[in-house]
Amino acid sequence: MGKLSKQIILQKITSRFGEQISVPTDPFGLLTFETSKDNIREILTFLKEDKELQFNYLTDITGIHYPENELGIGVIYHLHSLINNVRVRIKVFLNTENPVIPTATTLWQGANWMERETYDFFGINFEGHPNLVRILNVDDMTVFPMRREYPLEDPNRVDKKDYFFGR
Template sequence: MDKLTNDRIFGRLQQQFGDQVQFIGEPYGLMTIAASKEVIIDLLFFLKLDEELRFNFLTDITAAHYPTQEHPFDVVYHVHNMVQRIRLRIKVSIGGEIPTIPTATVVWKGANWMERETYDFYGIHFEGHPDLRRILNMDDLDVFPMRKEYPLEDPNRVDKKDFYFGR
C-alpha cells in the first residue's frame, strides 16, 4: 500500500465528486477542501468507506463566523486516516437566517456531541440530529456566544478610562 499524499487524496475526490469539491490550501501540510452542504454527507461517507482513503476517524466538528461574507458561517470537519496518519479539513460555507446543514451522526455516532457544541456556540442547526440542544450553555440563553455580533468590549465600562491611569 502506497503512502497517501494530498495530491492523491484530492485526485480521488475529484474523480468521485468533480467540481463539487474545491482545493483551498495546505497550511502546515494539512489539506483543506471546500464542499457544499448538499454533498457533505456523501463526501464524508466516501472518505470513511473508500478502500484507498479510509478516513475512519472524525476528530472534530466546529464552525467559524465571518459576518461580512455572503455565507457567514463555515462548518469545519476534521477527519483522520489512522492507518497512514494523515488528516484532512473540510469546510462548508452556509448562511441564512437559521444556518442549517445535514447531520454527520449518520456517518459517525460521535458527531452527536460535536454538533451539539457547535449548535450551542454558533447556532448552526444540524438537520436530522437526534438530540440537538444546548450542551454547555444555559438552556434559556437566547444568544450564541461565539458569533461576532457584539462589540468586544462594553462601551459603558468605567475602569478603562484614561483619567484612572493619569492620562
Template sequence: MAESINHELIQSLTERFGEKIIGVNEPYGLLTFETQKDIIISVLEFLKTNTVADFNFLTDITAVHYPEKKHGIAVVYHLHSMVKKVRIRVKVFIDEHNPTIPTLTGLWNAANWMERETYDLFGVKFEGHPDLRRILNMDELGVHPMLKQYPLEDPNRVDKKDEYFGR
C-alpha cells in the first residue's frame, strides 16, 4: 500500500512543483526527496492538505552538516500520515554561510521547539520564528556543536602522541 501511495504522491508533487522536486528515492520504503527553500512551505502545506496521503503529523525537523558539499547543510523534515500509515522525508539544502529557511510554525505548532533545537545545534535560522533562541546549550556558547568545523580530538592531549607508542 505504501508503494502505491508513494508513487501517487510523487506524481502529484511533480505535477504541482515540476522540476523543483529532485533526488526522489525510497530507502527501506521511506519516500525521500529534495526541494528548494523558496517553495518548502508550499510543498509541506501541499503534503499536509493533500488527500493522497494526508501528512497530518510533523515527526521531526533536524539538519545534517555536509562540509564537502556546495550547500553544506540539509534541513530534514519527517512527516507521518496517521490515517494512511505512511512516512515521508523531505530535504532542503541551504548555504552553510547563510543558513536561513522559512519557519513552519504557521503549519504545525510542534515546529516551534524542533526549530529551536535545530537552531541551537546547527545554527539554522528559521525566518519568522516567534521565539528563536537556544534551548539546550548556554547562551554564551559561541558555536553550534553539531557542525563539523572542529577537530574530533584535542590536539594537546599527551596520551595520544605517537612517540609514547613506539611509532
C-alpha cells in the first residue's frame, strides 16, 4: 500500500466528521486539527479502525496550558500509521476549572501511562481510566507543575534588580 497524502487523510476525516473538526493546519509537515471532548473518542476510533488510514500506533498524549484562553487546557494526541508511514496531531481544548476528557485506554493500552503522566503534570482527568493516580510527582502534591499558574521567577531575588545591570 502506498503512502497516503495529507489531503486524502483530511478529506476522509472531514467527509466523516464534517463540522466536528476544525482548524486543519500543517505545521512542520504534521497534519493537525482540533475537535471537542465530545467527539474525541469517536474520531480516535475511526482513525485507528479505518481500513485505509490505519492509525494503529499512539505515539504520545500530552497536555498544554494557555492561561490567557477561555479553554486554557489542551490535550494533544499524536497518532502514527505504521502501514502508511504518516502522522497526525489532534488537539482538544478543555475548561481550566474542570478539565475532563474520555480515556483512550479502551483503544490503546499504552495510553495508560501517558494519561497518568498528563494528569500528574496538568491535572487533566481522563474519564474511565483504570488507575488515574500520580506517576512521577509525590502523591500528596496539591498543584500541577506544568500549569502556568505561578510567576517564573521569584520577585524577591535581589540579584535580578536593574541597578546591578546599570539600568
